[in-house]
Structure formats: C-alpha cells, structure tokens
Amino acid sequence: MNIIDKNIDNGNPFDWGRTSSDYAKFRDVYPQQFYQKILDRNLCTAELRKK
Numbered sequence: 001m002n003i004i005d006k007n008i009d010n011g012n013p014f015d016w017g018r019t020s021s022d023y024a025k026f027r028d029v030y031p032q033q034f035y036q037k038i039l040d041r042n043l044c045t046a047e048l049r050k051k
Contacts, residue, residue, distance in 0.1 A: 002013035038044050 001017065002015055004011060004013045008014070
C-alpha cells in the first residue's frame with residue numbers, strides 16, 4: 001500500500017510495509033520499559049497474531 005504525504009519525501013509515494021523492517025532494525029531507540037508496557041497491556045503478543 002502506497003502512502004502519500006506532502007510532508008514526507010516531497011509527497012513521493014512510499015510503501016511502509018517494505019521499509020518497516022529496516023526501520024525497526026535501525027531505529028530501535030525505545031527503552032525496554034516501553035516494550036514491557038505494551039506486553040503488560042496484552043498488546044502485540046503472539047496470541048493476538050493467531051486471531
């Protein structure tokens with residue numbers, strides 16, 4: 001899915017799905033506590049992926 005936003009890359013379309021893995025790999029700036037809060041709320045767990 002192409003996303004177009006005039007404020008990003010001069011409005012050129014981009015596919016976030018193709019770049020999200022690189023973003024996660026190279027932009028891992030969030031502390032462990034952030035991820036723990038997500039898990040504590042039972043969000044983004046493997047069990048949810050199966051549904």
